[in-house]
Amino acid sequence: MSIKKLLLFLVLSSNLYFSQNREKIQEIDSLINLADQNIDVDFDKTLLFAEKAITKAKKENDPERITKAYFYAAKSLVFFRRLEKSTQYIEEGLRVNALTNDVLLKSLFLSLKGSYYSRMSLFEESFQSKQKALKLIELNHDLESQLLIADLYISFADYYTDTNDFESAHLYADKSIDAIEKIPEQKYLSAKKIFREKPFIYFYKSWILLQEKRPDEALPFIQKAYNNAILEKYNYMALFYEIYGDYYFQTQAHPKAIEYYLKTVDNKEKFHQNHALVDSKIAASYKALGDYKNMSLYSERAGIRLETDRKDDLEFVQNEFNQTLKKEKTDKINLQKKNFYTILLVIFISVLLLIIVLLRSRKIRKRKRKIIQEQEYLLSEKKIEIKEREIEIEKLQKDTFEEVLQLAKQNDPAFLARFQEVYPEFCNNILELQPDILTSELILCAYLKLNFSTKDIATYTFVTAKAIQNRKNRIRKRLNIPSDADIYIWINDL
Template sequence: MVKIVTYAFCIGLLLVIISCNKNSPDKRREAFDVSLINENSELQLSGEYEALIRLNINYLKKAVRMNYPEGKALCYLNIAGVNVSAGNYEKAQFFFNKAEKNLEHSENYYHQATFYNDYSLYFSHLKSYDKAIDCNNKAFEYAIKAKDSDLKNKLIPRLYVNRGIYFAWKGWRGTSLKSFIKGNELENSAYTNSMVAQYYLFNQEPEAAGVYVAKADNLMLSQKTSDVESLWVYYTMGYYYNEVNNNEKAEQALKKALEINIKTRRTYSSHINGVYKALAELYKKKNDGGRAYYYLKKYMEEENRLDVARLSTMNKATENFISEIKKESDWHKNDLPLFIALSIAVLTILGGYLRKVITVMKVNKSALKMETEELKTHVYTRQLEEVIELARKNDSSFLLKFKELYPDFVSELLKINPDLENSELSFCAMLKLRFSSKEIADYTFVQHRSVQQKKYRIRKRLTIPADVDIYDFFENIKS
């Protein structure tokens, strides 16, 4: 009897061990996925692309050793994402093809859903929204079939948000809003509330946007929100308050976004240039031409810095990538040609970046020149209106403000006649502004005849020929 019990116990123990061994690979693969996705997402949010590529190199090696094709596919998708952000869509397609090949016989529906979600984002960058929507639909089909997990629960809300973006660009407002709302109901994060707010702002419905801006603000303070997503929330808030003409709160929110960017010095967020541009527009609206120009310039500098910085990190990362491939001797022999092709493909990213940098710099230079001229005109018009108003009020500060507007005008007159008095200079300034004799008489409380006499004396003091129009004379004075 004891022997029978002992045998039964041993058999049971053996079955447990076999069962554990059977589940062990699945658990190791799940741990691989969770770790890779979380680490890759963190580096992607921080903009540390060099570290992101190095991370995926290490996980690619690990997936080969584990004989885990789905794991390799995730690495290829991550590297495809780097190519997409670089604007190198041809090479992104190369990595998507590799990922698709590794998922060809996969029964892991989560991986299939992730592939089609990333692929939909790729097509949205190409503005092929029909294809993006088609991939998004396939991602939903696989996500629904996937077993319940934290990864699945995180993916589905983002599928809805991405669908909302694609529908919005197609002009399908109703279905777009439903998708944003659904994604927000499932995740209810500061980010998803901001996306709903962005939808309403895009459609010029600031009142509805305000509800979600407030929710995003509260959730950002109560939840553990990443710095990059917090920056996005503050940017959305600044956008909203700008729309409702609350300049003070708009300025506070946008300045907060700038503080976050300073805090995370390695965060090359794609939103920070938008923050600078929003501040430029805000100060332009407030008639603060100096600060408007400052932030416009910062916006253009950030655009250039972003491209140059990414080019530099990608260059260094590519060199490390190739050197590591050469050093590795324990990789699967059949995978060696693929890794060589991979290194060459990543190297070509530099070419795509270089073309992008040159193009962006040319466009930015032209745009900055146009915007600068516009701002100068705006500032000049504002100052001119102020000077004219002071003249009309016969304000004692008129001449001082006039000198700020035309800094060389008075000095040029004094070169002709150093003995000119301030009252005479003020009179010349009014003629420079092309005030009529009647207007000057009304503003300075003198008779029309007195103005005519002053004109005559000024002609003599400045030796203006009788056949020269006095207004044209002052118009031609260097100012």
């Protein structure tokens, strides 16, 4: 009788344990689903639910759910540009993912790592990471893999747009659209939100066309992007408002462009996103309308924010370097403590073991030298990496300057707007000196700022050198430049 009671007790205890465990797993899955549902709706909530899921999954020692929760947390942090924390989740997620052997999840992490690199303006590294992601799943035919493949194609299109290879950009954008449109809408909407990127796919196609100054062809894709974002109940609509603004700017409907750019700013602020580039677009729109007061306001705001972003990027690189130094210091302190205790041990050891102790001490010193050498090597590598990042930032600045020079040499209509984005302070100073300065005069000031000679300006603008010299003389009068002052030096000192 007692044996039967014991067996009954064991069965009931086992059922209770598995029931409680099942409830905990369901709770974690529920948190992960809530994180997914808030993608592009409320990233703060996505991060909140993901971090709760991480805590609970760790208590249950569940690597699969830990990894999924890491992904959603990292996705939110990349969106918020909290890059230092996001890279910790990404690397930890990839490490834990190795235990679960989930190829699709690993591909998601590699794709997200590419987005992280893109946020750091490391476009080649971003492209390579996303290529690795595609290689893992390119032969898969399940719904989620096909959706991720379509998303990776459009990210390739974005990369080629950044490199001005529009033929390749269209190739991958069309492949992405073809892949996504083959999936029935009901089936598409049944997938987790983390895989559903249809609005962004149409967005990037329209973006490519706008970069080629083809607004009429871009409009249908802009409308599809916007309508699909509404269908999927996005709250983060900034990109779709902004692309409408770009369309209206290119079609000379500047009041409408400003309306959509202001919507973009409002939406970005709700999601804690900076909007310096949008501010510069608003400034350009006001410039086109002849509203120099608002142009100056938004140009100044954009310039301040862009400078802040540049400093933030440098600060992030410096923080990574400081963290490395801090770790090195901690390791050395721990090593010193270890040596101290070893010495104490040597003091209390018997004479009979002296030889053994000496041998051990020599081994420890050798190990210490090796560790320090390895640490110094790692530190050297980190310094090189930081230097490369600084060079990359300098290259981006140089590329921007070269872009402005090229627009000037081509007498491109976009030259002045781009020049104002790059040199907002200079333009503001000119306007303060002469608020009613003509656009043609402001363009000439821009050429002088870029140190073009009279002959060069005449060549690029298809007028005579004498006409340019006359314009320079008028500029002297308009800006009250002393007759004995070198106009180039005066302009550059402004």
